[in-house]
């Protein structure tokens with residue numbers, strides 16, 4: 001693995017196949033011979049080429065950027081969201097993480113909020129519902145304002161940036177034994193709530209996003225599986241921040257706080 | 261028209277929003293708010309467990325010391341309000357916290373169950389058919405829903421045992437806790453039961469006392485490291501203190517040889533009270 005040169009390995013793939021949202025699914029077994037330099041998704045591409053050749057329906061899975069920034073990819077690999085490597089999305093995982101003769105179990109991200117569309121592709125639109133419910137932030141339109149017009153403390157900028165790194169992949173939900181979406185939601189709440197530009201609507205945004213989240217997902221019990229699975233290593237600190245802001249939002253006298 | 265594809269996969273909420281009650285009831289309607297209730301009642305319950313454990317150390321002073329301690333609980337706030345009133349207030353508060361803690365735990369786990377059971381699969385209740393790997397979750401965090409009910413069942417047993425005297429029958433002497441403790445815990449199976457239940461309690465607190473900081477949003481990089489330490493310390497302290505009772509009773513440290521007064525001595529335990537004064 002660390003020798004730096006590539007080799008070819010044989011792996012047994014056990015992939016989840018499911019024809020539609022309301023169909024029963026099951027595992028299908030395929031043998032793959034693949035270079036350790038290939039990415040995990042390239043291996044699935046290779047499988048699909050083979051399936052195409054014999055005229056069977058290719059495996060449905062999602063991907064877009066293939067460089068860990070869009071959040072489209074994401075499957076459960078050997079019981080771990082995004083596979084065995086930490087701080088990486090499925091598309092950044094390479095076959096050198098596996099050994100000759102390994103069995104690799106591939107399943108879709110599962111949660112009631114993520115119904116399977118087909119095979120490994122799931123509908124993660126509830127995450128969009130959460131974002132939508134967060135609404136807008138107030139900014140002046142018109143001519144572009146001067147750069148650095150709004151002072152942002154360095155510490156807050158750093159923290160907000162960490163939160164903003166969330167790519168919305170949904171691995172946190174998939175990894176959570178409760179199917180809770182706390183890490184995702186708190187990252188979104190955190191990145192606006194920490195910045196001066198996000199202060200005007202801070203409390204209503206927190207309230208709405210949390211309440212929308214609770215429509216689709218489970219309740220957090222602080223296992224910490226989400227953060228361990230997260231390709232962007234979003235911290236559990238944001239969950240605490242969200243929990244604090246949610247209750248504050250309910251208590252706050254918003255008129256006197258000058259915030260909404 | 262674009263709508264049709266959307267419609268097909270639109271995800272139905274597992275827990276649609278309902279009309280909000282006025283503050284502060286609306287807090288309890290949300291899961292995040294309910295976790296606050298769990299955390300705050302958890303703090304209260306841990307406080308009780310600690311006081312209960314420390315207070316019971318009086319058993320090592322012998323029958324008279326134990327009697328004096330039990331009596332001092334009944335006379336808390338004496339002179340101001342009728343005898344036993346403070347104790348009853350504490351009991352009612354404790355019961356309230358226990359009920360809230362339990363109710364939020366049950367409803368929240370049902371909520372999580374709805375959000376994950378049968379996910380993506382029409383039959384079968386397992387989240388991942390191919391199994392899953394836990395990376396960060398601890399044994400304690402994953403067994404909260406087991407240790408919790410064990411503690412609740414044990415609590416009932418314990419009250420029936422040493423407060424109501426259901427199991428000891430005629431051997432139970434109201435007002436002589438030393439006698440009751442040594443009789444009950446002198447029985448090996450009972451001692452084993454107490455050990456098992458208190459291990460479960462310590463496991464529960466090991467996760468709970470850490471988790472409550474997150475639920476309450478008490479989080480600061482400066483002292484985040486201390487949170488784990490505090491939870492471990494609390495769980496350890498309660499474990500050692502509470503396990504000492506069944507174990508040392510079995511070892512013969514708590515027994516009736518230490519007694520100068522007849523068991524359950526007459527009206528108001530006059531002899532015990534006298535001994536306690538000498539103490």
Ligand code: SF4
Nearest residue numbers: 166167169170172230
């Ligand atoms: S918090 Fe992490 S795991 Fe969750 S959606 Fe964002 S990037 Fe993915």
Ligand code: FES
Nearest residue numbers: 064066071073091
């Ligand atoms: S495909 Fe864009 S993050 Fe993996």
